[in-house]
Amino acid sequence: MRHISIDHFSAQYSIEFESQAVDEISEDNECTIVVKTEREENLRSANYNLLSRFLYNGFRISPLIVLSMLGSATGLEDDYYGIASYSCFVVADMCKIIAIDKMAGKNRDYFNFTRNSFIYSSETTEEYNRKLIEGGNKAVIDKYTRKDAFNLTFPLVLPSKLPIDDSEKEDLFNQLFYIDKWIVLETRKYYGELCEKIYHLSKIRFCRFGNPDASVFNRFCSDIGSYVAHPGLSSVTAKLNNTIMVDPTLATTEVVPTDKDDVTFFIALVTFIFFTVSIFLFMGYKICKASKSRQTISQVDNVNAKEERKNIV
Secondary structure (H helix, E strand, O other): OEEEEOOOOOOOOEEEEOOOOOOEEEEEOOEEEEEEEEOOOOOOOOOOOHHHHHHHHHOEEEEEEOOOOOOOOOHHHHHHHHHHHHHHHHHHHHHHHHHHHHHHOOOOOHHHHHHHHHHHHHHHHHHHHHHHHHHOOHHHHHHHOOOOOOOOEEOEEOOOOOOOOHHHHHHHHHHHHHHHHHHHHHHHHHHOOOHHHHOOOOOOOOEEOOEEOHHHHHHHOOOHHHOEEOOOOHHHHHHHHHOEEOOOOOOOOOOOOOOHHHHHHHHHHHHHHHHHHHHHHHHHHHHHHHHHHHHHHHHHHHHHHHHHHHHHO
16 A cells, blocks of 8 residues: 655645555545556646646546545635646647647547547546445535536637636546546557657647646647637637537537528629629620621622622623
């Protein structure tokens, strides 16, 4: 058994990990934590706080880690900073795979990609709740049941406001974490563990103090607003008007917004061109027919003139 304490929050909160990837529920000072872990290589270098460095550098958390009363010792400001950091992680890793896809010449369906990341986080939450129900009493279930903090949309709109309720904050932390985790794992599944280094992205700072660096995003993924909308990226604001709500359990095909004005204009333009060409063809036909008639009359006149001259002679 390996015991690790996180003093950043409070000495009373601790996390116990078992090396054999076994589910375990530990209760300590009214804080229940459900953990299933296994060793893996480094997922990310994150330097925002001790918790994020621990989660990404030391372990792969699967399927869920819930840190109860997260941020209670550091206050509202740190809660907001933490959520902003995780939110920025999502758009940063999404930007990276867009940039790598472009450099690798790969066409990807980003609708299903973002949708699957959301579904992964939802299924992870459902799995956690199932295990909680199997092993907990009613009081524990009522207190620690998790839910999605925001709905699936396309583009995927990340929340811009910090929830007031502590439980809702935990839901948001977990959902952002697992959406980002899925993006990272999918990127490395396609391009390998060293993909950021190979494609020269490892030293690029996409996030600064928990906020996306707009200049970096414009350089590597100027179209990210079509797939993920973050309040810190002004370039995606115009995209939000076309946001479509999608049921994550039912949607199976891509939904593409249609601009009715553009369709109407296109139809009118095609109709105008068709009638214009028809008029010109009709006028050309009339002119050609009239020209032939004049030529026929002229030929008849010439024949008559020749006959008259012969008769005179």
